[in-house]
Amino acid sequence: MTETIFAWPGMGKLLIESIINLDKPIIVAYLLLIVLLFVIINLVVDITLFGARPEVRLSRSRRRAAPPADASDAPARAAVSGLAARFADRCIGRAPPR
Helix, strand or coil: HHHHCCCCCHHHHHHHHHHCCCCCCHHHHHHHHHHHHHHHHHHHHHHHHHHHHCCCCCCCCCCCCCCCCCCHHHHHHHHHHHHHHHHHHHCCCCCCCC
């Protein structure tokens, strides 16, 4: 936007002109610069998040235990686990038990 309003040549205009002129090295350099900026910004955000929230860990976190099941939802849990087992059997190619 600044390039258009103030007629200042910048990276956007350089990219458009290099695409029109098929100047591949400039296009590649521009894309590498954008990727590098993306990686650096994400790294800075991750480091900031790690500093701001100490519960975020670099290693594997401990999994929370599932809440105890009620007796009333036992049939639903059994049906879901049965469906999951049948789906897993189909995915790995075993015939479902009958």
